[in-house]
Amino acid sequence: IQISSDTLKDHLKRTFGFSQFRGEQEAIIQNTLQGNNSFVLMPTGAGKSLCYQLPAIVMPGTAIVISPLIALMKNQVDQMIAFGVNAQFLNSSLTRAEINRVKNEVLSGDVKLLYIAPESLNKQENLSFLQQANISFVAIDEAHCISEWGHDFRPEYRKIRAIIESVDEKLPIIALTATATPKVQLDIQKTLNLEDAKVFKSSFNRKNLYYEIRSKKDIDKQLIRYIKAHTGKAGIIYCLSRKRVEEIADLLHVNGIKALPYHAGLDPAVRMANQESFLNEEVEVMVATIAFGMGIDKPDVRFVIHYDAPKSLEGYYQETGRAGRDGLDGTCILFYTYDDILKLDKFNKDKAFSEKENAKLLLAEMVYYANLGVCRRKQLLNYFGEYLAENCGFCDNCLHPTPTFKAEREVVLVLKA
Ligand code: ADP
Ligand code: MG
Numbered sequence: 001i002q003i004s005s006d007t008l009k010d011h012l013k014r015t016f017g018f019s020q021f022r023g024e025q026e027a028i029i030q031n032t033l034q035g036n037n038s039f040v041l042m043p044t045g046a047g048k049s050l051c052y053q054l055p056a057i058v059m060p061g062t063a064i065v066i067s068p069l070i071a072l073m074k075n076q077v078d079q080m081i082a083f084g085v086n087a088q089f090l091n092s093s094l095t096r097a098e099i100n101r102v103k104n105e106v107l108s109g110d111v112k113l114l115y116i117a118p119e120s121l122n123k124q125e126n127l128s129f130l131q132q133a134n135i136s137f138v139a140i141d142e143a144h145c146i147s148e149w150g151h152d153f154r155p156e157y158r159k160i161r162a163i164i165e166s167v168d169e170k171l172p173i174i175a176l177t178a179t180a181t182p183k184v185q186l187d188i189q190k191t192l193n194l195e196d197a198k199v200f201k202s203s204f205n206r207k208n209l210y211y212e213i214r215s216k217k218d219i220d221k222q223l224i225r226y227i228k229a230h231t232g233k234a235g236i237i238y239c240l241s242r243k244r245v246e247e248i249a250d251l252l253h254v255n256g257i258k259a260l261p262y263h264a265g266l267d268p269a270v271r272m273a274n275q276e277s278f279l280n281e282e283v284e285v286m287v288a289t290i291a292f293g294m295g296i297d298k299p300d301v302r303f304v305i306h307y308d309a310p311k312s313l314e315g316y317y318q319e320t321g322r323a324g325r326d327g328l329d330g331t332c333i334l335f336y337t338y339d340d341i342l343k344l345d346k347f348n349k350d351k352a353f354s355e356k357e358n359a360k361l362l363l364a365e366m367v368y369y370a371n372l373g374v375c376r377r378k379q380l381l382n383y384f385g386e387y388l389a390e391n392c393g394f395c396d397n398c399l400h401p402t403p404t405f406k407a408e409r410e411v412v413l414v415l416k417a
Helices: 005-016 025-033 050-058 070-082 096-107 124-132 155-167 182-191 219-229 242-254 268-279 313-320 338-347 353-371 376-383 407-416
Strands: 038-041 062-066 087-090 113-116 135-140 173-177 198-201 209-215 234-238 259-262 285-288 301-306 330-336
Touching: 005 025, 005 050, 025 038, 025 050, 025 173, 025 198, 038 182, 050 062, 050 113, 050 135, 050 173, 070 087, 070 113, 070 268, 087 096, 096 124, 124 155, 135 155, 173 182, 209 376, 219 242, 219 301, 219 330, 242 259, 242 285, 259 268, 268 285, 301 313, 313 330, 313 353, 313 376, 338 353, 353 376
Parallel strands: 038 173, 038 198, 062 113, 062 135, 087 113, 135 173, 209 330, 234 285, 234 301, 259 285, 301 330
Antiparallel strands: none
């Protein structure tokens, strides 16, 4: 359909309260309105959701949004309803009666956005429901879940394209991801059969994020001091294990810091409640495993702290990306010790050879990153195939230059171990 730039801006203002599109948002929206396929690669916090939320509102019918997590769907549906848009979700958290209500609302044409989990999409009963519905287009959010090379592989994502085709092969598709590695990007495009899609790729440089590496010595003291110096600010602390998450949440608690744990071992109701408390600002700090955060839109997270080293720079980039989504400064601190790398390497010992080698390479990149005295942003972007000409001036290495140390030896060690 044909919609003028002014009309789109009008909707942007009226529904979302924003006066300007960011980056390529408008071009992406127009591409969907014209019935074309899009592949959108933008970093976390860039504003990908709007690229399908806005066309969903202006187009007749219901837009289908495929999304990997219940928490993520709920987060967005709540937001859309607060904006006065009828959005609903279909996933395993609903009762039979609720499912029927949602479906009836969709069939009567009242729903602008319907969020569906990929496993719900796969169900036969939902297939015939979708065939009856008036669908405007399909959005595939967190599209990297389709790739085994990504950091969040979901096998059910592999079936999406076939299902969309059996609903209506002419539906425009928009796939979105913050994945920065070229390998995953190609894999997504191939598997979703989106080779013909128009690609919108923006820089992955998050200029408002400050990157810093600290030694893990006296970490608990450092952690408490940092958080207390930033009282009233929201932050996430990522730990490797569930046990550690519980320990650190307790530690913060006894030190008078409002913190809650989040990991996949918690009862779903507790997990959901803790997430809500964090989003509603009842607690300031979320102590979590990487199970927390994908797609969660809390704009004012001011710091992301890694208590343990992550498995890859890709994961690190995604996790730190949750800071500063509102465009204001965010601080990303990684507490590093080589022992953590060795620990991570041990987890891989039972994996198949090629997988093990791949995991080792990812760890080696991590070791370089933690040890090199080079601008952190340069290193991160370089890893994602982007070249930054100047030092960023907004990372620890730029502001407090230190010599590169031990990196070579540690990299060799992890590769040989
Ligand atoms: P992504 O999915 O790319 O990680 P989101 O879609 O969650 O990012 O958006 C991140 C934040 O940016 C949200 O708080 C959103 O409301 C805000 N945002 C999106 N588009 C605009 C815009 N045009 N102007 C101002 N803020 C925007
Ligand atoms: Mg998103």
